[in-house]
Amino acid sequence: MSEPSPSSPATHLDTVAHGALARLTGALSPASALLAGLDWGAHLAVSPGRQLALARLAGEQAQQLARYLHECLLAGPGEARALVEPPARDRRFAEPEWRQWPFNLWHQSFLLTQQWWDAATHGIAGVEKHHENVVAFCARQWLDMLSPGNRFLTNPTVLRRTLTQGGTNLLRGMQNLAEDLQRLAAGTAPAGTEAFVVGRDVAATPGRVVLKNRLMELIQYAPTTATVHAEPVLIVPAWIMKYYVLDLSPSNSLIRYLVAQGHTVFCISWKNPGVDERDLGMDDYLQSGFHAALDAVQAIVPRQRVHAVGYCLGGTLLAIAAAAMARDRDERLASATLLAAQTDFSEPGELGLFIDESQVSLLEAQMAETGYLTAGQMAGAFQMLRSYDLLWSRLVNEYMLGDRAPMNDLMAWNADATRMPAKMHSQYLRRLFLDDDLSEGRYPVDGRPVALGDIELPLFMVGTVTDHVAPWRSVHKLHYLTATEITFVLTSGGHNAGIVSPPGHPHRHYQMLRREAGGSYVAPDEWLAAAPDVEGSWWPAWQQWLAGRSGRRVKPPRMGATGYPPLADAPGSYVLEK
Template identity: 65%
Template sequence: MSSPEIDSPSQRLDQHFHAMLARWTRSLSVVSPALALADWAAHLSLSPGRRLELAALAQQQAAELVAYARDSWQSADPPRPPLPDRRFAGPDWQHWPFNVMQQAFVMQEAWWAEATRGVWGVDRHHGELMGFWTRQWLDMASPANLPWTNPEVLRRTATEGGMNFLRGARDWVDDVQRLATSAPPAGTEEFAVGRNLATTAGKVVWRNALMELIQYAPQTPTVHAEPLLVVPAWIMKYYILDLAPGSSLIEHLVQQGHTVFAISWKNPGAEQRELGMDDYLQLGIADALRAVNAVVPGRPVHGVGYCLGGTLLSIAAAAMARDGDERFASLTLFAAQTDFSEPGELGLFIDESQLSLLEAQMQQRGYLRADQMAGAFQMLRSYDLLWSRLVQEYLLGERPALNALMAWNADATRMPARMHGDYLRQLFLHNDLAEGRYLAGGRAVALSDLQMPMFIVGTETDHVAPWRSVYKLHHLCPAEIRFVLTSGGHNAGIVSPPGQGHRHYRAATAAPGQPYVAPQDWFERTPVTEGSWWPAWIDWLAGRGGPRVKPPRLGAKAAPVLGDAPGTYVLER
């Protein structure tokens, strides 16, 4: 079902009411969780066996907690907790009574996690919503979040005479003021695009209403003949791939002798409200390819896409294959989904009820605000991105210094209303791309038309594009696929320069015609390699990048130099 056309006074009234409701609820549907609660409660009431199981689990947990509390009281050495949890791994949490408090909380979480799944008749989406929202409510009641039940806060307070609270209060006031004035987070003033972020030398060689194309200056006497075109997601600034010297993937590519072009998307406002996915295909990838071909004529191009930029690149490549256009020599996709049937926890925010609020609000404003998307990501990892940070800053009085990746994350972008609705409905909600219904230029595209070799990267702890979802391209496309699973999450797993510690990856190639291997089987049979995956990709590209030639000049007659990198669009706020 698509959003209704606004062609009558009654529909305009509904739209305005939904937009007003979205402002009250911070764009979160109240109907969707209510439906999930009703579905779960009704079916649980009709499942006496499941209720007996949950009662038995509660009784078992109570007995374990009592025994643990008794042993903790009587023993000088803290016993091993029944349910160890990384959030309470510190030594202060292992002593009575705090160990009993944290175990009571962890057991309650475990009970509710069990209670919200496996109930006969409950819709899967509703069951996942119940599990998600119960976790959110329980997270707020964690003993770590209260100063009088957090032993680390109590110890810090005793040691410093309460100065941690004074520092925390100061930081809280500063954060509130920044929020009220839409100022960036504290510490971002230490970073600036073009000064210590996005500093790889290059020139803007194309600009239109939607993007700037940057060509990076060569850093080697000769380069591989075939250039690379980098397509970042339009929901983020491109320079996560040119983060800072030493941690820039684009810099690394240029240093290895590749000619690199990168798209820098415009930060849209209300005037771009009608830009849709087809506009991103035409004004984005199609125009970029024409400019690349003007600078490096007669050579195929290696496409590189990150996150939704990789999804967009897949659509463009499928449309080109449909039309007999063979300019892409290979595709590399970083944490990019093409099948959205299992999009992970982000799918919790995508149903008709939720989209109706977002679309009504975007119709009035013309775009989705950056903080709305950031808020959804925060809830997906509420402990890491919200509660632990609040405890550290406001209760312990420690404000960690921002690093380059955190500064980039704070430099968010907006999304045009039409485009955001297009991709949420067609990709996430209806999964049109994987099922052959997606229209590009008015005609359907099929991923099965892709024949070029592919290098696909998934990350182990990705909450945005779960690696098993990224892996699904194996049964959608007959091409040769080199699949890499790397440690880290959606961003840190991709920004993984050689030399960083605690990095590893798995890699294996699926040849055309090879029998399909399920994700878990692939994981278990593929050996682990220590270190960054970047060198493995560089080796893969080197075998496909053509002979070494003299570097092309920056720009061309049909793509003249318009200014220095990083350009102007990336500076828009």
């Protein structure tokens, strides 16, 4: 029996049914979770040795907890030695009140339970690695939800605050909750974002829009120095986010910093896609995005090669473009900088938990109805990856302690979310994440596959230590996919805060190491041991790298050119679309 065609009534019925299921489950595949649970449970059921080991661990922990209880009853307040210390990045039990009875017993019991489930969900013989990761992740989510820190009566910090403030903290918390629910129902931005107006407080670096098409606007920034480096800089941000993460407030703006250092800077501002853009694919972002911008930059700054910069998904697009240009002997680029950008997706980190055939097919069914992936779905996935930071700590701080976290420019930008076109997002998930076509030489551009090994440009790459979107070890993999010169930086911070790292920012540091063209491959752990640690921001080191690969300084180019007249002041109109 032949398979039904994509346009057949049977296929349409399945799509409608899967779309309805996606709406019920928040586009999370129940089949994916069920398969992972069955795989783990079935293999654990036929592993009597592992069952005995887990039973023994549970017994040992029960004995430890009983001895700890005895010590607590005999010792003075807060004097009992802790059985388990939280992981280094776990701040839930950092307050001294957690060392007092009975909160010490509760949080120690919770940490022991966390240890047991970590042992129970890892290392079961026969379990597929993806399924193991899904089960372990689900267990962590349930444990995070059940943490004693999340409940009023078992959180000593909340109880102390309530007593000392006579319950006014709870009143403030109720007011915060009511305001948040009201804003959620009205579809308005979170409280405090009104202080960061796009074009006034953020995305405020002076410039002009010099190109506009159905997919993007190209901004040329006004020079602030008498002379500039001859080669311009073209920035390709991700379209999963608005571009101005690179142009936040003046003190945090990477774009403003580059302009002040004498670079002629251009940046793409992507359109926030809707139903009309549902059929835009990766090729459209390559041709109407990167290549259209490159043509404009070269018309405005003729006879100069271009330093191209790509961030996150924009960096992946830049790597694809650079490989295709190398294949076609196109030498218009002087260098490429990839910021938190993956080119090998075989180990994408925890984001891969949400990407398997079952999950992708459910998303595709939902996007077939809407035409795009909503901003809320992407935000929800990231929220689960960092449930303590983005969900539970907020619940405690804002609704129980009554402390509204002060809004900053990065938080306001993060709330200004975007959508993803259905066709492009499906191609991205399938061709890059599921099939890993780019790193394996199967990704086509203009009908022919490209190879990252063809890239001969000098590369500057940045990974961030706590990146949950593009783990730095995954970013580092380009070292074995191409033999070109690579300067790799590993900086403190996460996917966004590690990149937004201006000079003078406290507590910033980075490691940097250069591999010459044709040099030997250095694995991530070896790289980590060999690269020297430097205090401060990585921005000056990158700017010096760009300057060292640029020619003499010249007079700044004019704004726009024939065929590319200035159309509007920066930041343009696309960035304002909701």
